[in-house]
Amino acid sequence: MYFDDDGVAKLSDQVAVLDRGEEFVFHDGGVEVARTPSTIKLPLELYDGSLHHVRFEPPSFGITVLGSSHGFDPSHSTCGVVLWLNGRGSTWL
Numbered sequence: 001m002y003f004d005d006d007g008v009a010k011l012s013d014q015v016a017v018l019d020r021g022e023e024f025v026f027h028d029g030g031v032e033v034a035r036t037p038s039t040i041k042l043p044l045e046l047y048d049g050s051l052h053h054v055r056f057e058p059p060s061f062g063i064t065v066l067g068s069s070h071g072f073d074p075s076h077s078t079c080g081v082v083l084w085l086n087g088r089g090s091t092w093l
Helices: none
Strands: 008-010 015-019 023-028 031-037 061-066 080-085 088-092
Touching: none
Parallel strands: none
Antiparallel strands: 008 015, 015 023, 023 031, 061 080, 080 088
């Protein structure tokens, strides 16, 4: 995405993103529809700027979605899940 000298990036005739320094402002048809910070700070315990990785601790109970499709779209692959129980995972595709 390229911003012009006024800090505007046009995605189409209707959609534009305005760079306001600390935030981006999204417009659709000239109407503001969203705002987001221009930078996002991750908690230090998740990312400290190095290549250090945080050790994964499996949950006692939970579900992890694998893939990006919902499974009902014939044009995409279905996704799978990991069902966590007592810290052990079982996959379903």
